[in-house]
Every structure is written in structure tokens, then in C-alpha cells.
Amino acid sequence: MTTARKTRAHRQAVTVTDIAKGCGVSRATVSLVLRGSPLVHVDTRARVEAELKRQRYVYNRAAANLRRQTSSSIALVINDLSNPFFAEFAAGVDEALGSAGYVTLLGSTGESPERQQAVLGSLVEHAPAGMILSPAERSDGPALRRLVGAGVPVLVFNRELSGADWDFLALDNQRGARLATEHLLSLGHRHIAFFGGHAESSSCQQRRLGYAEGMRAAGLEPDPAWLVECSPTRAEAAGRTAELFERAPGATAAVCYNDNVALGLMLGLGARGVRPGADFALTGFDDITEAALSTPSLTTLAVQPRECGRHAAQLLLERVHEPDAPVKRVVAPVRLVVRGSSGAPAA
Amino acid sequence: MTTARKTRAHRQAVTVTDIAKGCGVSRATVSLVLRGSPLVHVDTRARVEAELKRQRYVYNRAAANLRRQTSSSIALVINDLSNPFFAEFAAGVDEALGSAGYVTLLGSTGESPERQQAVLGSLVEHAPAGMILSPAERSDGPALRRLVGAGVPVLVFNRELSGADWDFLALDNQRGARLATEHLLSLGHRHIAFFGGHAESSSCQQRRLGYAEGMRAAGLEPDPAWLVECSPTRAEAAGRTAELFERAPGATAAVCYNDNVALGLMLGLGARGVRPGADFALTGFDDITEAALSTPSLTTLAVQPRECGRHAAQLLLERVHEPDAPVKRVVAPVRLVVRGSSGAPAA
DNA sequence: CTGAAAGCGCTTACAG
DNA sequence: CTGAAAGCGCTTACAG
Numbered sequence: 001m002t003t004a005r006k007t008r009a010h011r012q013a014v015t016v017t018d019i020a021k022g023c024g025v026s027r028a029t030v031s032l033v034l035r036g037s038p039l040v041h042v043d044t045r046a047r048v049e050a051e052l053k054r055q056r057y058v059y060n061r062a063a064a065n066l067r068r069q070t071s072s073s074i075a076l077v078i079n080d081l082s083n084p085f086f087a088e089f090a091a092g093v094d095e096a097l098g099s100a101g102y103v104t105l106l107g108s109t110g111e112s113p114e115r116q117q118a119v120l121g122s123l124v125e126h127a128p129a130g131m132i133l134s135p136a137e138r139s140d141g142p143a144l145r146r147l148v149g150a151g152v153p154v155l156v157f158n159r160e161l162s163g164a165d166w167d168f169l170a171l172d173n174q175r176g177a178r179l180a181t182e183h184l185l186s187l188g189h190r191h192i193a194f195f196g197g198h199a200e201s202s203s204c205q206q207r208r209l210g211y212a213e214g215m216r217a218a219g220l221e222p223d224p225a226w227l228v229e230c231s232p233t234r235a236e237a238a239g240r241t242a243e244l245f246e247r248a249p250g251a252t253a254a255v256c257y258n259d260n261v262a263l264g265l266m267l268g269l270g271a272r273g274v275r276p277g278a279d280f281a282l283t284g285f286d287d288i289t290e291a292a293l294s295t296p297s298l299t300t301l302a303v304q305p306r307e308c309g310r311h312a313a314q315l316l317l318e319r320v321h322e323p324d325a326p327v328k329r330v331v332a333p334v335r336l337v338v339r340g341s342s343g344a345p346a347a
Numbered sequence: 348m349t350t351a352r353k354t355r356a357h358r359q360a361v362t363v364t365d366i367a368k369g370c371g372v373s374r375a376t377v378s379l380v381l382r383g384s385p386l387v388h389v390d391t392r393a394r395v396e397a398e399l400k401r402q403r404y405v406y407n408r409a410a411a412n413l414r415r416q417t418s419s420s421i422a423l424v425i426n427d428l429s430n431p432f433f434a435e436f437a438a439g440v441d442e443a444l445g446s447a448g449y450v451t452l453l454g455s456t457g458e459s460p461e462r463q464q465a466v467l468g469s470l471v472e473h474a475p476a477g478m479i480l481s482p483a484e485r486s487d488g489p490a491l492r493r494l495v496g497a498g499v500p501v502l503v504f505n506r507e508l509s510g511a512d513w514d515f516l517a518l519d520n521q522r523g524a525r526l527a528t529e530h531l532l533s534l535g536h537r538h539i540a541f542f543g544g545h546a547e548s549s550s551c552q553q554r555r556l557g558y559a560e561g562m563r564a565a566g567l568e569p570d571p572a573w574l575v576e577c578s579p580t581r582a583e584a585a586g587r588t589a590e591l592f593e594r595a596p597g598a599t600a601a602v603c604y605n606d607n608v609a610l611g612l613m614l615g616l617g618a619r620g621v622r623p624g625a626d627f628a629l630t631g632f633d634d635i636t637e638a639a640l641s642t643p644s645l646t647t648l649a650v651q652p653r654e655c656g657r658h659a660a661q662l663l664l665e666r667v668h669e670p671d672a673p674v675k676r677v678v679a680p681v682r683l684v685v686r687g688s689s690g691a692p693a694a
Numbered sequence: 695c696t697g698a699a700a701g702c703g704c705t706t707a708c709a710g
Numbered sequence: 711c712t713g714a715a716a717g718c719g720c721t722t723a724c725a726g
Contacts, residue, residue, distance in 0.1 A: 087434035
């Protein structure tokens with residue numbers, strides 16, 4: 001139990017008792033009217049409804065939930081709303097939950113596992129019907145499992161969490177990278193490198209897999225030397241451009257780990273007098289805002305975070321209604337956005 | 348009462364009764380331990396705490412709130428999380444509420460007054476201790492007042508809401524525009540126009556006021572013809588560039604209503620062969636992402652939405668704890684960010 | 695079709 | 711310092 005300042009809720013709330021007294025019926029009848037039961041006589045219903053309106057009755061969902069052993073809230077835990085990807089995701093989640101009659105309890109962790117523990121602890125006390133969790137980096141899966149307990153279904157989003165057998169929704173990294181690779185191939189490229197990302201990260205592994213898949217489907221065996229690691233930042237990618245060409249001489253195109261890497265590579269290319277989009281083709285991943293604004297604009301994979309959010313909400317609600325269904329692992333679709341950075345190979 | 352699908356909360360929650368039985372004390376004693384009362388003997392406390400841990404007890408805050416007539420949630424209603432300004436604002440609100448021990452109930456309206464009514468109706472049923480509301484455009488103030496009632500304190504953010512005497516937090520439009528004007532004056536400009544916005548909107552009025560103030564403080568009487576209206580979109584602003592120069596011949600600079608207007612004006616200037624930043628100086632408002640990325644980059648007013656959010660949360664909590672304090676109208680600070688678009692006047 | 699009674703999980707006077 | 715009892719606002723068998 002965390003310490004919390006609390007506050008008088010309503011000055012003097014109107015209750016079912018007030019309504020019952022006000023129109024000479026029992027509280028049970030008022031309750032039946034509130035819940036739309038067909039057992040109530042039409043006239044009685046009308047009288048009660050008039051009285052509800054007259055006294056400006058506000059339903060107390062917490063009390064009802066307590067009595068019925070139900071919940072009408074879902075917790076949404078993300079790292080940071082100031083990341084547009086997660087903000088859109090949250091918007092999608094809230095939209096879908098709202099139309100299903102649930103309210104969203106928000107929690108943010110700022111990528112801190114400690115804050116995440118605290119936030120989850122506090123949210124769980126509000127007895128949500130379920131939880132959508134995009135784990136902070138370096139999360140302790142079993143600890144979260146213990147904290148949340150078996151009563152609350154959880155959907156994990158975006159980042160794999162070991163030690164907890166929860167449903168999992170992630171971007172289709174593999175398919176995305178394959179789409180990018182196939183796009184470059186279709187333009188006539190044969191010498192395609194994969195640039196950026198850390199080989200240990202699961203998303204990098206999946207994207208590399210998609211790249212290799214695309215190459216092989218075109219009858220090309222990807223050269224392991226053409227997988228060039230680098231941190232997913234613009235500066236790092238720009239700095240590693242020389243290395244890319246050392247390891248992949250003759251490459252005419254690169255599938256980049258993400259947009260930041262691609263934008264950095266563009267800078268690096270420019271510094272070498274290579275014109276991105278004309279002399280060298282490249283693709284990103286994420287479709288961040290700058291992707292459409294760079295020169296040339298960046299061909300990339302749009303991840304549609306809002307749709308992801310809706311999807312996540314839907315998956316969680318399914319789990320909520322069917323707690324004993326087998327654990328699900330779902331992949332969210334990704335869409336190729338073709339822009340200027342991916343041109344045909346120079347003649 | 349809106350229809351809502353609901354769900355079993357916990358399979359079989361551990362309650363104070365279970366704990367009481369488990370270590371041979373009364374439920375009252377368990378409750379006292381939970382709430383950290385000094386009335387409980389140290390040994391008893393230790394026994395109870397061990398039992399709480401052993402049975403993995405989870406506090407049921409809803410039940411406690413019901414009994415104590417308190418609330419530990421605050422509703423946050425905004426138009427759209429996919430607007431980075433509001434996403435940052437929400438992040439700030441959630442951060443501040445979280446550290447005060449409240450949980451954030453999220454609601455989004457998508458700028459639709461109808462959805463806003465529905466969302467508020469649903470949120471109110473969860474008995475929040477208060478509400479932070481950034482109203483949808485064309486909101487019906489009195490209707491919202493009626494819906495929310497007197498029991499729930501509300502802080503209105505960003506957009507004035509008539510017909511409801513609620514606390515109000517807004518950006519310091521006036522000071523921001525004055526800062527921009529003074530900046531241009533300090534560079535040597537004397538012929539400064541005000542471009543964009545609708546004269547009816549309260550934010551435009553305030554920004555114009557700040558502009559006039561700045562001009563007068565420098566001994567310059569602003570010419571009403573130099574206030575040129577236009578919708579705050581890029582296309583519209585670009586299209587009205589000619590009109591600006593017809594009405595304000597000899598202007599060497601413009602304070603623009605916001606960043607979109609300024610970016611549009613840049614386009615319009617370019618089309619006339621006028622180089623923004625070199626031949627003509629201009630400023631925006633908002634510091635949207637593109638402001639830093641345009642060529643030249645845009646001098647503008649950063650509105651620090653995250654700080655606004657924290658501030659909003661704090662103001663609301665003050666009201667929650669002191670319901671009868673006089674209504675507050677507060678202005679959030681704004682910071683001038685000097686970039687390339689504001690150069691000295693051409694010689 | 696309507697009412698009296700019990701109970702969801704908690705807290706809080708009130709006795710002892 | 712601890713326990714028995716009542717009650718927050720609601721719902722739901724159970725009678726009638």
C-alpha cells in the first residue's frame with residue numbers, strides 16, 4: 001500500500017436511497033431501473049427516471065463494482081507520453097477501451113524499473129480489470145509477475161518480458177524489414193547491406209531475419225559481413241558510414257535498422273559526396289516525423305501506433321473475457337512508405 | 348449512466364478478513380496496520396505485516412474510498428494525445444498527480460463536444476477527486492457545468508470556457524507575443540506587422556495585445572492595418588503573404604500568430620524572392636518540432652507543455668484541498684527561443 | 695413487478 | 711492496545 005493523499009469525493013452525493021425515497025419505491029427498484037432491467041413496470045421506470053434527472057443523480061461505479069466484484073478500468077503503463085509513438089499508442093488504447101465502456105488508468109515509468117514497480121503497485125490497488133504494459137528497459141519480469149498477481153490479465157507490448165507468461169503484442173519487425181528489402185530488390189538493387197542496431201536486441205534480430213529472408217527469396221545469399229552494427233542514433237550512424245563501405249564494398253543500397261540510423265547514414269553519405277536516393281538507396285523503420293521532411297524524404301516502415309493501441313486494447317479485452325485461453329503472441333502490421341530515399345541503382 | 352461491459356475483478360482477492368483470521372486479530376487491527384496507525388502494538392504490527400506479505404495482500408482502494416468518502420483519482424480530459432503538445436501536457440499532469448498519490452483517469456474528446464459530454468459523463472461516475480479539462484472547440488460551458496456538478500473541482504486548461512466559474516490555466520499569450528516583439532525591436536526592426544490568427548479568438552487577442560504593448564513600450568504606435576488575419580494553417584498563411592505586404596508596405600518583420608503561420612509565411616516569402624531571416628525577420632509561437640528543422644530555423648515561443656501539466660495538476664490539487672478558495676486564473680510562462688528566422692533588418 | 699435483507703472490502707467511532 | 715458493530719453506495723437472490 002502506497003501512501004496517498006485523499007480527498008472528500010462529493011459534498012453530498014445523491015444516492016439510490018434518495019431516489020427511492022423521492023418517488024416512493026425501494027432501492028432495489030431504482031437499481032433495476034439504473035441497470036435497464038426489463039422487470040420494472042414502464043410507469044415505475046418513468047417515475048424513477050424523472051426523479052434521477054430531477055435530483056441529478058450520478059451513478060457510483062466504484063460502489064457497484066465493489067458489490068458486483070467487477071471492474072470497469074484498465075491500466076495502461078508506458079514509458080513516456082512525450083514519445084510520439086507511445087502517445088499515439090495510448091490514444092489508440094484509450095479510444096478502444098472507451099468504446100468498450102472502460103476507463104483508462106494511466107501510468108508512466110520513464111524507463112525506470114523502480115518507478116515501474118511503484119506505478120504498478122499503485123495501479124493494482126485500483127483493481128483494474130486488466131493491464132496493458134509496455135515494459136521499461138531492463139524490467140524484472142518475475143518481479144512484475146509477483147506484483148501484479150494472477151488476478152489481473154496483462155498484455156505486454158513492444159518489448160519482450162521473460163519470466164511472465166503474458167500475452168504479447170509486438171511490431172512485425174521481420175515482415176517490415178522483408179518489405180523494405182523486397183522494395184529495394186524490385187528497384188533493381190542486388191548489393192544490399194543491413195545497417196545499424198545491436199545484434200543482441202530482439203528487434204534487430206527480427207529485422208535482420210526479415211532482410212535475410214527477402215534476399216534469399218530473390219536467390220541472393222546475404223553476406224554476414226554486410227550486417228553492420230551501430231547504435232540507433234543519428235550521430236553514430238553518420239560516423240559509421242565509412243565502416244559500412246569498407247565491409248560492404250559495392251553496396252548500392254542499405255536496409256537501415258531504423259529512421260535515426262537512416263538519417264545518420266544520409267549525413268554520412270553526403271559527407272562522402274554520395275547522393276542518397278540517387279547514388280545510394282536506403283530505407284528506415286518507424287516513420288518518425290522527420291522521415292517525411294528530410295532531403296530526400298525517407299522510405300520507411302510506418303508502424304501505425306494508434307492501430308497498435310486499438311489492437312492491444314482488443315487483445316486485452318479478449319483475455320479479460322476469457323482468462324483461460326492459451327497465451328497469445330501477436331504481431332502488429334507494418335506498412336511500407338515509399339519516398340525519395342529509395343531510388344534505382346545508378347546505371 | 349452509460350452502458351459498460353464489466354468483468355470479474357479478481358479471482359479470489361485476499362481481504363482484511365483473511366489477514367485477520369490468518370494471524371488471529373480483528374479486521375480493525377489489520378486496517379489500522381494498513382493505514383500506519385500508531386495505536387497498534389509493535390509485535391501485533393509485525394505479525395500482521397508478515398501475514399500481509401505471506402498472503403500477497405493487495406489493498407482495495409476502491410472499497411476504502413467508498414467507506415471513507417474519499418477519492419484517489421483525477422480525471423484528465425484532452426482533445427487528442429496524438430498532438431505532441433497535449434501528450435507532453437498529459438505526461439506532466441500524470442507525473443505530478445502520481446507523486447501526490449493520485450491515479451490519472453484518461454479521457455479524450457477528439458475536439459468533439461458530443462464525445463466530450465459522453466466522456467465526462469463516464470468519468471464522473473468514477474468519482475474523481477477533481478478534473479483537468481482542456482475543452483473541445485465549441486464546448487457548451489453551462490452543459491459541462493451541469494454534467495460535472497458542484498462536487499468535482501475542475502481546472503480548465505488552454506481554452507476559455509464561459510458559463511462555468513472554474514479555475515483556468517492558460518499560456519501566457521500576451522507576454523509571449525511581447526517577448527517576440529521586443530526581440531525583433533532589439534534587432535533594429537521598427538516596421539513590424541502582426542500576421543495570422545482570427546481576431547475573435549481569445550488567444551489571438553491576447554497575442555495582439557502583447558505585440559501592441561511591446562511596440563508602444565518602444566515608442567511606436569502599432570498601425571491597425573498591420574494586423575493581418577488569417578487561419579492558422581501553413582497553406583493559408585502562404586497564400587496571404589501578398590496581402591500582408593499590401594497592407595503593411597515597408598514591413599521588415601512580422602510577429603506571427605503561431606508556428607504554422609510563420610512557416611507558411613516563409614513559403615510565401617520564398618515565392619516572392621524574399622529570404623526569411625535575411626531580408627525579412629519573423630517569429631512563431633508554440634515551438635513545434637518543425638520549427639527547429641525549417642530553413643531557416645524558426646525563432647518562436649516554447650510553451651513547455653510538460654511544465655504546464657505539472658502546474659495544472661498542482662493548481663487542481665490546491666483546489667481539491669481548498670474547495671472554497673476564490674476562483675483562480677493563472678498564466679503559464681513561455682520562453683523565447685531565438686533561431687535563424689529573426690535576423691537584423693536588411694541594411 | 696416490488697421490497698426487505700444481506701453483503702462487496704474497507705474504516706471508524708465506541709466499548710472494553 | 712484490541713474487538714464488535716455499523717455503514718459507505720450499490721446489487722442480487724429471495725419472498726411475496
